[in-house]
Amino acid sequence: xxxxxxxxxxxxxxxxxxxxNFLYFEKNSPKISDAEFDKLKxxxxxxxxxxxxxxxxxxxxxxxGYKPSKNFTKKSHRAPMLSLANVFSEEDLVNYEKKILNYxxxxxxxxxxxxxxxxxxxxxxxxTFKNGKFFTGLSRGDGKEGEDITANLKTIKDxxxxxxxxxxxxxxxxxxxxxxxxxxxxxxxxxxxxxxxAASGSLRQKNPKDTKKIPLKFIAYTFGYEKGLNLxxxxxxxxxxxxxxxxxxxxxxxxxxxxxLMSNYEEIQKKRKELDFDIDGIVYKxxxxxxxxxxxxxxxxxxxxxxxxxxxxxxxSKIIDIDIQIGRTGALTPVxxxxxxNIGGVVVSNATLHNEEEILRKDIRIGDEVLVERAGDVIPxxxxxxxxxxxKNHKKFVFPVRCPSCGSKTIKDFNSITKKExxxxxxxxxxxxxxxxxxxxxxxxxxxxxxxxxxxxxKIVEKFWELKLIRLPQDIFNLDFSKIENLDGWGKQSxxxxxxxxxxxxxxxxxxxIYSLGIRHIGMENAKLISRYVKxxxxxxxxxxxxxxxxxxxxxxxxxxxxxxxxxxxxNKINLKVINELNKILKVKEAIQVKKDGSLANKTFMITxxxxxxxxxxxxxxxxxxxxxxxxxxxKKLNYLIIGEKPTKRKIEAAQELKIKILTQNELxxxxxxxx
Numbered sequence: 001x002x003x004x005x006x007x008x009x010x011x012x013x014x015x016x017x018x019x020x021n022f023l024y025f026e027k028n029s030p031k032i033s034d035a036e037f038d039k040l041k042x043x044x045x046x047x048x049x050x051x052x053x054x055x056x057x058x059x060x061x062x063x064x065g066y067k068p069s070k071n072f073t074k075k076s077h078r079a080p081m082l083s084l085a086n087v088f089s090e091e092d093l094v095n096y097e098k099k100i101l102n103y104x105x106x107x108x109x110x111x112x113x114x115x116x117x118x119x120x121x122x123x124x125x126x127x128t129f130k131n132g133k134f135f136t137g138l139s140r141g142d143g144k145e146g147e148d149i150t151a152n153l154k155t156i157k158d159x160x161x162x163x164x165x166x167x168x169x170x171x172x173x174x175x176x177x178x179x180x181x182x183x184x185x186x187x188x189x190x191x192x193x194x195x196x197x198a199a200s201g202s203l204r205q206k207n208p209k210d211t212k213k214i215p216l217k218f219i220a221y222t223f224g225y226e227k228g229l230n231l232x233x234x235x236x237x238x239x240x241x242x243x244x245x246x247x248x249x250x251x252x253x254x255x256x257x258x259x260x261l262m263s264n265y266e267e268i269q270k271k272r273k274e275l276d277f278d279i280d281g282i283v284y285k286x287x288x289x290x291x292x293x294x295x296x297x298x299x300x301x302x303x304x305x306x307x308x309x310x311x312x313x314x315x316x317s318k319i320i321d322i323d324i325q326i327g328r329t330g331a332l333t334p335v336x337x338x339x340x341x342n343i344g345g346v347v348v349s350n351a352t353l354h355n356e357e358e359i360l361r362k363d364i365r366i367g368d369e370v371l372v373e374r375a376g377d378v379i380p381x382x383x384x385x386x387x388x389x390x391x392k393n394h395k396k397f398v399f400p401v402r403c404p405s406c407g408s409k410t411i412k413d414f415n416s417i418t419k420k421e422x423x424x425x426x427x428x429x430x431x432x433x434x435x436x437x438x439x440x441x442x443x444x445x446x447x448x449x450x451x452x453x454x455x456x457x458x459k460i461v462e463k464f465w466e467l468k469l470i471r472l473p474q475d476i477f478n479l480d481f482s483k484i485e486n487l488d489g490w491g492k493q494s495x496x497x498x499x500x501x502x503x504x505x506x507x508x509x510x511x512x513x514i515y516s517l518g519i520r521h522i523g524m525e526n527a528k529l530i531s532r533y534v535k536x537x538x539x540x541x542x543x544x545x546x547x548x549x550x551x552x553x554x555x556x557x558x559x560x561x562x563x564x565x566x567x568x569x570x571x572n573k574i575n576l577k578v579i580n581e582l583n584k585i586l587k588v589k590e591a592i593q594v595k596k597d598g599s600l601a602n603k604t605f606m607i608t609x610x611x612x613x614x615x616x617x618x619x620x621x622x623x624x625x626x627x628x629x630x631x632x633x634x635x636k637k638l639n640y641l642i643i644g645e646k647p648t649k650r651k652i653e654a655a656q657e658l659k660i661k662i663l664t665q666n667e668l669x670x671x672x673x674x675x676x
Contacts, residue, residue, distance in 0.1 A: 006047070010054045013044050018058045042086075061300065072147035072204070075136070077126060078173060078225035081143045082300055084283060084307040093258050093284075096306050100286070103295060103303065113287040115234040116253045116264055117221055119307055121196045121278040122179030123203055125153060126224055130171050132163045139203070143300065152203055153178075155212035158219075160245040168244055173224035176246070178203055181276045183632070184215040194373070194381075195278055217277075220246040222285075234287045242657075250653050254287060261308070269310050274650055281309040314373040314383065315348075317341040319366050322353065322397055324404050326436035328444050329520045330427035332400070332410060334359060336370075336382060343374040351380040355423045356399040363387070365394040403427035406434035431572040432472060439465055441518045445473045449524050449617050450516035451508060454501040455494075472574070473516070474581040476502060509621065510537060510591045517579070521565040528624070529555050531591040541579055544570035592625050599671065600628030604637055608651045609644030611665050622672060634658065642668050 017040055041060040048054050048061060060083075087093050101110060124140040137153035138146035153159055156178065178199055180188075185195040202214035220241045223229065231237050235254045242248055251268060255261055265282055272279060286292050286304040295303040321337040334353040341348055351372050353359050362385055364370070369389045374380040401410055408429045412421040432438045442465070443458050445451060456476070464470045467487075469479060479502070485495045508516075515527035522530070533555050534540045543549055549567055552558045569575050582588075605623050607616055607630075619642070620630050631638055634654040641655040641662045655662055663671075 003051075003053070006051050006054070010044070010047050010051075010056070013040060013047070014056045014058050016040060017044060017060060021058075072139075072149060074141070074145050075138055075148050076145050077138060077141075077143070078128075080300075081124060081126060081140045081146070081175070081224065082297060082302055083143065084305055085301045086281075086307050086309050088309055090258065090262050093261060093306075093308065097258060100295065100303070104291070111256045112291075113254060113256050114261065114284045115238070115287045116255050116261060117238075117283045117285065118249050118251045118268055118279045119281045119283050120177045120179050120219055120249065121280045122177035122219075123196070123200045125149070125176060125178050125203075125218070127153065127159060127174045127176075128172075128225075129163065129168070129174060132165075132168055134159065134161050147204070149203060151208040152205060152211040153218075155208055156216045156218050158217050158247050163244050165244050167230075167240070169226055169228035171225070171227040172229060173226070174220050174241070174246065175222045175224055176218055176220035178216055178218050179277055180214070180216060181633070182278065183276050188214075218247065219249055221248065221283075232289055234285050234289065234292075250650070250657055265308055271650075272310070274648070276650070279310070281307050283307050313343060314371055315341045315343050316386075317348075317370060317372050319364070319368050319370060322359075322364075322366055324400060326403065326405055326427060326434070326440065328437065328440035328518050330403075330429065330434065330437050332356075332403070332425045332427065334397075334399070336364070338370070338372060341372065343372065343380070348372060348374055348380045351382050353382065356425050357423045359397055359399065363396070365390070365397055367391060367394040399425060403429065403434060403436075405436035408434060430568050431574045432578070433574070438471065442470060442473060442476075444518040445516045446476070447516075448615070450512055451505045452615055452617065453505050455498050456501060472578055472581075474578060474585065477506065477582075477585050506585070507587045507589065509589050510534075510540070511621075512617065513537065513582075513586075513588045514540065517569070517575075519565055519569045521562050526558065526562055529557050532593060534591070536590045537583060537588040541583070544576060592621075596627060598625065598627030600626040603628045603639045604631045605629070605640050605642055605668075606631050606634060606638055606651070607642045607644065609647030611642075611644040614665075619668075626672060634660065640668075 020037055020040070044060055048059065085096075087096055097112060100112060101108060104110075126138045126140070126146065127134060128136040128138075134150075134154065136148065137150040137159075139149050140146055154161070180195040180199045180202070182195060185198055188198060198214075199216060202211055202216060205211045221238070222234075223237070229237075231240065235252075238248050238252055251271075253264055255264055261282075261284065268279070268282060284306050286295065292302070292304040297303060317338040317340075319336050319338055323335045323337055325333045325335055327333060333355070336351045336353055338349060338351055351370075353364060358364075362382065364382060364385055367390075369386045371383040371386070372380055373383050399410075402408065403410055406427065406429055408427050410425045411428045412423075412425050414420075415422055427434050427437060429437060432441065439461060443461050446453050446456050446461065453476070461470070464479075467483075469483065470476060479499075481495050481499055484490050484498070485492060509531070511524070511528045511531035514522065514531055515524050530540070530552065533552065534543070543552070543566060549563055549570075552563060552566070553560075600623060605620075605628055607619060611619055623630060634641065634651050636658060638655070638658070638660050641651065641660055642665065643652065643662060644665055652662065
């Protein structure tokens, strides 16, 4: 290749790198995967190594991140926030260690101790503490200069405002990662493609009050400038961070030997699916600070640390079709049917398209070649479209203005807070007029927190609907079991078991009954609030008289949104018929009023694993009846973790790390003065 062609190729790759750098750091909307971005960087660096005349101020060997946004004040980092070199294989690791040994002039039998720290896929931040007080917080920016996002960082509960420990340095920049847990991201209804983009966008809100609404987390892992840090090892520093009140990664390890690094890498890569946060690799740091100082830095990366990236969690596929799924509340969700592809050991054939706006924003069409990402337990989704491979016959997808199931008009609700239409389009039918909505409502009716009928799952709902055995919830309690006994896969005993399970659920609490109706915006917590207020089913039914609905505004936690949903629900004649019919055949227990001074007052609980002889919902109810409360995450606010059979290991580890008391089922019932 002649000199001019090399320059052209290099310039093209630099432009591509700069464009994707901008999209990743500035717009929070990457168009290529992390693996492709890393590959592009490697290609540029290899060209520079081979052809010494190549040089650019935008090269990844010089640039770090992206220039700070104009929305925030710029500030210089007291010590640069460097990037990390990457390794991708055991061979790369062997070569990396050889270079370290050569630089230190040590023989191969010299044991290098590494701090192996899983790399959270979030947003880097540097926190300056002076005399124990949180002084300033900066984003990474371009590594030399960052954005002053102090006010936004102060909204994150994981970041202590003051640290009183006597051994805390007089002046230090604590560095770490701001991120959003996958479980919290799933609850968010926003435009972001993944938790990392959501964390970045949330952290860069102009108004800190908007940032405060987002469940951001912070994990600390290193430091920049320091004055008064008297430690010798990275592992010591991580322990101190916990003592000072910071969160650290529970999967951090101290290891020696490439084989042990690889074994740990493979073990953590398998655990990725179980984690509640995204990790994209493991960072290996020389554990000894003295050796770190000797090794120093090379260009814009430290010699003493390297990132071992995980195998890609995305791949290229083709959209075969776009299907519209209809949920219990009438929400129309587009799903891409794609050519099956193996991503991280899992065969993916469907990818969510979220909503109509997502399709328009990314201009997604049937027949397109797309980049599909699957991260942890998050539903696979489409990152971007390769428009260079689009054929002329790929027409724009037109979102249905009529419900594909019942033909009702599809609508977008107007949000009075944002003054905009919601992103989600819905079927306008209110109740059981729409077949797809009806099926999903019945599935909700028999779900775990509702009637929880053993042996009556979603597949059975679909089968019984197909055979016209059920159309409304009350049909479940009036099934013709003689017909079922003659169906394929059913016998006398299985039918008797189903009948027994259904009969067992003819008694139900008021809160679970209200929840089972699947009223939009009335989840379990709102169902509990309403049940305690109305006390019995008769009073709940009387809410159908619109003038009574306004009384619910007296309940803390119930607002206009819930009132409107209840009003629309009761205006539908079929819904009223369902409630009245169920009232005739069920015994709905009056709401048990919660004690304010019960034995579990001011105590918080979380359950993991399967409980024996009692459902999780009933256990939660018992706890609440005794003034206790249920939380969904392991944090400092949790008092007790209740473990059943096959509990989630990471929850136990997190609880142990935070010194949270762990109880068995029997121990809980002893506290409740109830025998198991």
